[in-house]
Amino acid sequence: MTVLAVDVEKRLGTFALAARFTATGGVTALFGPSGAGKTTLVNMIAGLIAPDGGTIAIDDTLLFDAGAGINVPPHRRHIGYVFQEGRLFPHLSVRQNLDYGRRVSRFLRDADGFARIAEMLDIGAILDRRSRTLSGGERQRVAIGRALLIRPRLLLLDEPLASLDAARKQEILPYLVRLRDAAHVPMVYVSHTASELRQIATNVVRLDAGRVVACGGIELLD
């Protein structure tokens, strides 16, 4: 079943992006070199950047349609987003960061979700710490938990391991694999590292210079 259908175009200065792809359940990798337009594309899916034209639909609901004038704002899209740099709120504790989505929105409350997700990501012991005291790996785990706790229809991960060293990458990857196999949240995973994607992706969309050059399985990573 198609979860996400994207068909958008956007011009940013001399860079032109025109991409069309669909994603089913599992982990769809957006794979390509730096500057291919991967981050721009996920920002459009999240609603942080408006495309110039085209459509974005999730579970058959239109989030964006240039022709019909539809552009659902990010806070109503119900899409989780894990950013490259974590973006934890520095004035809040880990627990408050995790609770942020539940407190500000009317998204379905998930009573046992907090404990389950804290356990899955091994962050139960750091709940009362401030984000600035966390290691890079802990920070990214909290960011993943925070995005999952809004019970998203789709989880976007934009180079979630890029700011970590090799050892930390290997620390986080098992959590992401566990997430893929246990949480049943479809994911769109942006990376330019084939070895990383081989461990996590189920489908691959290859981007280059703002164009989709291939869609298929993980054999596209070779």
Place this chain on the structure above:
Amino acid sequence: MFDLSPDEWTAVALSLRVSIVATLVALPFGIAIGWLLARKDFWGKIIVDGIVYLPLVLPPVVTGYLLLISFGRHGPIGAFFADYLGIVFSFRWTGAALSCGVMGFPLMVRPIRLAIEAIDRRLEDAAATLGAGGFLVFLTITLPLALPGVIAGAVMCFARSLGEFGATITFVSNIPGETQTISAAIYTLLQVPGGEALAGRLVVVAIVLALGALIASEWFARRAGMRFQGE
């Protein structure tokens, strides 16, 4: 040193009341204008910017006079406030608070604006993806992160209000118990032969209040800043 006469206490209490009211009433406007100037580009922004900072560069007497002809009992805005809201500014302490708020406003807006400009807007994007609409993002992310600047702005306005003299005396005169603040009381004492000794005590009070405000602001800003520095 602090055995002030009842009249002097009246002036000190009035100064504090005027300054606190001026700061509290100005604060929401200061935050709104600071946010507007930090975040929005609109036609006429330079003019808004100029009007906000005008009291800083105009002679205070001119500001006081402009307040008199607009917010006085027969001024267009003053008449509106008196007739529809029952608030009279002319020759009242409320007028003193108004002129103090206006004079302190540029000093309040500047640190708030700088604090909002310094915020990493990507944090606000993150909050939006978690389900927070525009105003909630402002309340839960922007405002707490700008808090040291907001405190600094409030204290600057408060301190400026304590010291305000020219605009206030032009607008609401120098009436003991109603509009005679510390500054005006000192001025009055200095007009009388031999008044310097009496004025000296109020001078000390003025110094203590101003220093206290600065130390308090430093403490608050440090506490607020400590919570999230160095991420």
